[in-house]
Amino acid sequence: MKDLKGKVALITGAAMGMGRSLSEDLLREGCSVVLVDVNNEALSKTKKELAKIGKCTHYICDISDRKAVYELAKKVEKEFGTVDILVNNAGIVKAQELLDLTDDAIEKTININLTAQFWTCKAFLPAMIKKGQGHIVNFASAGGILALPNLSAYCASKFGVVGFSDALRQEMKKHKYNIGVTYVCPNTVNTGMFEGSKMVAGTKILAAGDVTKKVIKAIKNNTAMVAVPSFPVKILTPLTKVLFSINAMDWLNKVMGMATCNDSWKGRNSK
DSSP states (O other): OOOOTTOEEEEESTTSHHHHHHHHHHHHTTOEEEEEESOHHHHHHHHHHHTTTSOEEEEEOOTTOHHHHHHHHHHHHHHHOSOSEEEEOOOOOOOOOGGGSOHHHHHHHHIIIIIHHHHHHHHHHHHHHHHTOEEEEEEOOGGGTSOOTTOHHHHHHHHHHHHHHHHHHHHHHHTTOSEEEEEEEESOBTTSTTTTOOOOTTOOOBOHHHHHHHHHHHHHHTOSEEEESHIIIIIIHHHHHHHSOHHHHHHHHHHTTTTTTTTTOOOGGGO
């Protein structure tokens, strides 16, 4: 999808963070953008600001609610037509050890970060196939490549996103549908989700734009994976996991501070 001008893009979790940043990037590329979030106040503010850049509308939707997603698809189809670019960005995190996680927190993490992507893809993919073009972007995480303590539910959901995206991409290729699928694995981004967590030795916190500009490029080039920073996440981490024993990886995580970096996590709601 080399030229994004005139395309319709839908972004979940669009009210703030990477969702907002990517929405702005897509508007500047000439897309009409459908902003979706569960936070009414923040979404309305974002829509008002982004409407100065290009054509956009907003919908309140709990994407973990399957029926609500399917109803959303009908409304968007009626108002905007077929969605050309679907961005599954919405996500949450609770950085706590398993026995400290409430059952509700575990279910919400899996439902929002992973299961909801099944509902949005099932809702919007058929129209893309019928139109003969489209692109799906699923946000995972570096935590979908390497699991760490205090992130059992989060990492499980993000590992799932990687697997789901890779399987879906192959299905599209198998049937020769002109539908691209990209999954995105960034390191820690300054969106507030990991407020209070410590940065790992040798890493730096990313700005949302560092990630979203690479996503725009990936859509245009139909790139299967976006890793930020690319070499450590895409090459070094998987290679280390192959070459090192499990005990050696545990030791490396400990000495680099990865095993304890989320012990001080507070999250966005701490602000």
